[in-house]
Amino acid sequence: xxxxxxxxxxxxxxxxxxxxxxxxxxxxxxxxxxxxxxxxxxxxxxxxxxxxxxxxxxxxxxxxxxxxxxxxxxxxxxxxxxxxxxxxxxxxxxxxxxxxxxxxxxxxxxxxxxxxxxxxxx
Numbered sequence: 001x002x003x004x005x006x007x008x009x010x011x012x013x014x015x016x017x018x019x020x021x022x023x024x025x026x027x028x029x030x031x032x033x034x035x036x037x038x039x040x041x042x043x044x045x046x047x048x049x050x051x052x053x054x055x056x057x058x059x060x061x062x063x064x065x066x067x068x069x070x071x072x073x074x075x076x077x078x079x080x081x082x083x084x085x086x087x088x089x090x091x092x093x094x095x096x097x098x099x100x101x102x103x104x105x106x107x108x109x110x111x112x113x114x115x116x117x118x119x120x121x122x
Contacts, residue, residue, distance in 0.1 A: 020120055026091070037106075
């Protein structure tokens, strides 16, 4: 009765690898670069017949700095206004992690940051 609770499985008949939800977050200052990377990722995922959600366009962060033009503080009060825009996209893929490694091996444009998060499908 010792081995009654264990089930014998044949080699090669293990459970298939569980699909995971993989969230890819892209952020960049350049819209064209981030859109190109999104298109490449989605094209690669659809070639492998994966379920894809996105790209979801998140609100653009605008970082603003206002500073005086005059270094000494005298003279007419004139101001310089600088801003930096950060664009963000989110893509969800549903597949096994090894397939995602193949998809994300594309060339990524300079200035585009990629963050990959894996969650178990529930």
